Amino acid sequence: MKGNKLKIRHLLIALLLGASVVSIFVGVADISVFDILTGDADKLFLISASRFPRTISLVLAGIGMSVSGLIMQQLTRNKFVSPTTAGSLDAAQLGLLLGLILIPSAGTLMKGGFAFVFTFAASLLFLKIVDSIRIRNVIFVPLVGLMFGAILNSVATFFAINLNIVQDVNAWMMADFSGVLSGRYEMIYFSLPAVAITYLYANKFTLIGMGEDFSKNLGLNYRFVMNLGLFSVSLTLSAIVLTAGAIPFLGLVVPNLVTMIYGDNIKKVLPEIALFGAIFLLTCDIIGRLVIYPFEIPIGLMVGIVGGAIFLIMLLRRR
Numbered sequence: 001m002k003g004n005k006l007k008i009r010h011l012l013i014a015l016l017l018g019a020s021v022v023s024i025f026v027g028v029a030d031i032s033v034f035d036i037l038t039g040d041a042d043k044l045f046l047i048s049a050s051r052f053p054r055t056i057s058l059v060l061a062g063i064g065m066s067v068s069g070l071i072m073q074q075l076t077r078n079k080f081v082s083p084t085t086a087g088s089l090d091a092a093q094l095g096l097l098l099g100l101i102l103i104p105s106a107g108t109l110m111k112g113g114f115a116f117v118f119t120f121a122a123s124l125l126f127l128k129i130v131d132s133i134r135i136r137n138v139i140f141v142p143l144v145g146l147m148f149g150a151i152l153n154s155v156a157t158f159f160a161i162n163l164n165i166v167q168d169v170n171a172w173m174m175a176d177f178s179g180v181l182s183g184r185y186e187m188i189y190f191s192l193p194a195v196a197i198t199y200l201y202a203n204k205f206t207l208i209g210m211g212e213d214f215s216k217n218l219g220l221n222y223r224f225v226m227n228l229g230l231f232s233v234s235l236t237l238s239a240i241v242l243t244a245g246a247i248p249f250l251g252l253v254v255p256n257l258v259t260m261i262y263g264d265n266i267k268k269v270l271p272e273i274a275l276f277g278a279i280f281l282l283t284c285d286i287i288g289r290l291v292i293y294p295f296e297i298p299i300g301l302m303v304g305i306v307g308g309a310i311f312l313i314m315l316l317r318r319r
Contacts, residue, residue: 066277069251091122249307
C-alpha cells in the first residue's frame, strides 16, 4: 500500500512537470524548443515576462486553494465547507474593494493587507455562526456559508455600483491568469508560508477535526490552532485573489476527491492534495486556452463549471 502511494505521488509529480511545460508553450504566440535552444531573444523575453509567471502562479494557486479547503474542512468538521462555501473568497474581494476605496493610491501590499484582514474576520464570524447552529447538518452548514458569502458579495456590488468601479470588482470575481506578468504576480508567494504552516501543524489540525472537547483533553491549545488555521487560509486567499481573482470550488473538490481515497490524516494526504490541486488548475487553464483559440476562457469559469459539476455529484452522492 505504501509502495503504491509512493508510485502515485511520483506519477503526480511527473504530471505536474508535464503540465507546467505544456503551459509554458501553449498560447497565442508560438514558442518552440528550437526557439529556446537558439536563444531567440523575443521568445525568451515572452517566457520570462508572461509564460513562466503565469505557470508558477497557477501551480501556487492550485496548491494554496486546495490546502486552504482542506484546513477549512477540518476546522468546521464538514466536508462541504471551503473558501467558496464559507464566504471567504467574497470577504477577500470586499477587502480589496474597500482598500481601493479608502486608500486609492495604496500599493499591492496594502491592498493585500485589507484583503487579509477582511478574510480573517469573515472566517471568524462564519465559525461563530456555525457554532450557533443547532442542526449541524452536513448540507445545511455550507448553504449558510453560501448565503453569508452572498451578503458580502452584495455589499461589494453596492459599493462598486455607487462608485462606478464595477469593472474592477468583476475582475476579482472571475479569476483570469492571462494578465499575470512579471512584476505583478509576486504577491502569490505569500501562500507558501501558509502551506508550510499547514504541514508543520498537520497533526494538530487533524485533532481539531475530531472536536473541541477531544482535542482539549489531549492538551491541545484549541483556540490557538484554530486561529493559526484561519491565518493560513486568509493569507493564502488574499494573495491569490489579489493576483488573479477568485477561483471557485477548487478548495472543495480537490480535498474531497483525495481524502476519499487516502483518508483524513492531513500530514499523509497533504502532498497529494497539493499536487492534484496544481495539476487540476493547470489542466483547466490549458483547456481554457485551447477551446476557443486564439481567445481564452477565464480560469474561474472553467474551474467553476468542472468544480460545480463535481460538487453537485458529491451532494447527490451524500444524499
